[in-house]
Amino acid sequence: xxxxxxxxxxxxxxxxxxxxxxxxxxxxxxxxxxxxxxxxxxxxxxxxxxxxxxxxxxxxxxxxxxxxxxxxxxxxxxxxxxxxxxxxxxxxxxxxxxxxxxxxxxxxxxxxxxxxxxxxxxxxxxxxxxxxxxxxxxxxxxxxxxxxxxxxxxxxxxxxxxxxxxxxxxxxxxxxxxxxxxxxxxxxxxxxxxxxxxxxxxxxxxxxxxxxxxxxxxxxxxxxxxxxxxxxxxxxxxxxxxxxxxxxxxxxxxxxxxxxxxxxxxxxxxxxxxxxxxxxxxxxxxxxxxxxxxxxxxxxxxxxxxxxxxxxxxxxxxxxxxxxxxxxxxxxxxxxxx
Amino acid sequence: xxxxxxxxxxxxxxxxxxxxxxxxxxxxxxxxxxxxxxxxxxxxxxxxxxxxxxxxxxxxxxxxxxxxxxxxxxxxxxxxxxxxxxxxxxxxxxxxxxxxxxxxxxxxxxxxxxxxxxxxxxxxxxxxxxxxxxxxxxxxxxxxxxxxxxxxxxxxxxxxxxxxxxxxxxxxxxxx
Numbered sequence: 001x002x003x004x005x006x007x008x009x010x011x012x013x014x015x016x017x018x019x020x021x022x023x024x025x026x027x028x029x030x031x032x033x034x035x036x037x038x039x040x041x042x043x044x045x046x047x048x049x050x051x052x053x054x055x056x057x058x059x060x061x062x063x064x065x066x067x068x069x070x071x072x073x074x075x076x077x078x079x080x081x082x083x084x085x086x087x088x089x090x091x092x093x094x095x096x097x098x099x100x101x102x103x104x105x106x107x108x109x110x111x112x113x114x115x116x117x118x119x120x121x122x123x124x125x126x127x128x129x130x131x132x133x134x135x136x137x138x139x140x141x142x143x144x145x146x147x148x149x150x151x152x153x154x155x156x157x158x159x160x161x162x163x164x165x166x167x168x169x170x171x172x173x174x175x176x177x178x179x180x181x182x183x184x185x186x187x188x189x190x191x192x193x194x195x196x197x198x199x200x201x202x203x204x205x206x207x208x209x210x211x212x213x214x215x216x217x218x219x220x221x222x223x224x225x226x227x228x229x230x231x232x233x234x235x236x237x238x239x240x241x242x243x244x245x246x247x248x249x250x251x252x253x254x255x256x257x258x259x260x261x262x263x264x265x266x267x268x269x270x271x272x273x274x275x276x277x278x279x280x281x282x283x284x285x286x287x288x289x290x291x292x293x294x295x296x297x298x299x300x301x302x303x304x305x306x307x308x309x310x311x312x313x314x315x316x317x318x319x320x321x322x323x324x325x326x327x328x329x330x331x332x333x334x335x336x337x338x
Numbered sequence: 339x340x341x342x343x344x345x346x347x348x349x350x351x352x353x354x355x356x357x358x359x360x361x362x363x364x365x366x367x368x369x370x371x372x373x374x375x376x377x378x379x380x381x382x383x384x385x386x387x388x389x390x391x392x393x394x395x396x397x398x399x400x401x402x403x404x405x406x407x408x409x410x411x412x413x414x415x416x417x418x419x420x421x422x423x424x425x426x427x428x429x430x431x432x433x434x435x436x437x438x439x440x441x442x443x444x445x446x447x448x449x450x451x452x453x454x455x456x457x458x459x460x461x462x463x464x465x466x467x468x469x470x471x472x473x474x475x476x477x478x479x480x481x482x483x484x485x486x487x488x489x490x491x492x493x494x495x496x497x498x499x500x501x502x503x504x505x506x507x508x509x510x511x512x513x514x
């Protein structure tokens with residue numbers, strides 16, 4: 001690996017101070033993505049600031065009746081936390097659909113949000129990539145793009161965000177709490193990640209010297225009618241071709257409100273408010289879910305190796321909404337889809 | 339072509355000094371001096387002569403380097419040794435006690451849970467971690483929660499059987 005300086009931050013203020021004036025420094029927590037990127041020569045930090053000693057490991061109830069998750073809570077602790085399993089089973093399910101047990105033991109809540117795309121061309125410094133090296137072009141557009149975007153992509157980048165957890169956080173309308181030299185900010189989840197546009201090198205709206213301190217979940221957790229369905233090239237330990245998170249609020253056999261987000265299809269978890277509004281007041285049935293899927297996928301277009309994902313996504317949306325409506329969420333250990 | 343958009347010019351930097359790290363490995367306190375970029379895996383194998391932990395992919399995709407850190411299974415290739423200063427590490431060398439194999443080691447033998455053996459230390463450490471976590475109740479759940487350990491020889495059915503046996507607390511058959 002490359003020659004970098006290592007410092008351990010004493011507290012949040014110290015962490016922010018340590019990154020100041022070091023444009024090529026990075027915070028490190030779980031390390032599961034960053035260390036891999038350093039080995040691949042994709043990330044070339046001059047300094048790593050170890051934030052694992054910071055007191056950001058609590059899961060606490062908020063005054064508003066939601067829950068606040070410290071940025072350093074490991075993915076596995078979050079997924080298996082009894083309070084989270086009870087209130088936000090969609091979040092538990094999505095986390096357990098991702099990575100492996102070992103990686104979930106290491107990876108942090110904040111780091112999951114900040115993981116970078118697994119686009120093959122981003123990961124290969126011998127290839128052009130506007131995200132890794134702006135201005136060099138996109139190798140994926142005419143390359144092997146099976147894992148790439150069908151929605152929200154731009155001429156300069158067709159990468160997708162790889163997280164499962166974030167797809168659930170999009171449905172739950174979480175808030176990302178960050179702090180930096182200019183003070184604290186609360187970023188709505190939908191505004192945290194960016195579409196590539198012509199600045200694909202920026203994945204999120206977090207500034208270089210800001211640090212995520214917590215992710216807050218509002219009160220509504222869709223804990224009765226939810227499902228997370230992940231479709232991938234093998235049954236476990238693979239990134240999504242398409243994933244769907246859905247949460248429904250049912251009342252008297254009709255849908256009072258609902259939310260749907262897609263993973264594996266865009267540069268950020270994909271939500272379409274107009275499609276969700278189509279659910280309001282409807283009886284949960286396949287016809288309505290099909291209409292919702294059509295609205296979500298309006299404008300979708302793929303490339304040589306991934307156009308199949310449009311129809312796959314359509315069917316996955318319908319199936320996930322059916323699972324949510326029936327109260328039979330997708331199991332993450334028994335992989336048959338019912 | 340330059341590499342990456344966050345490039346550094348190594349000519350302008352002096353090599354970072356070695357850092358002193360203390361690890362409690364298999365119950366023994368070990369001191370080692372290494373550069374910040376040494377992974378825990380490389381520290382174990384190259385600095386501490388504990389070569390039971392295997393380097394497979396070195397990218398967190400195969401699980402061969404799985405060890406227990408403070409009782410939790412992790413892949414040692416994706417953490418820096420300096421980040422584990424003061425941690426309690428258990429490697430495959432530390433599972434047996436008083437010359438007696440760990441029940442899961444014995445179960446891997448009884449169930450023929452390996453062929454070439456390269457993934458086995460990682461499989462066994464991962465299985466020990468899985469049992470300690472207590473989330474798996476069924477064979478399906480064992481399979482899912484062992485998916486981070488790849489076996490190129492395809493010994494999965496026997497690996498699941500070995501873990502299932504120890505998980506259920508049955509005494510594994512003794513070795514011949």
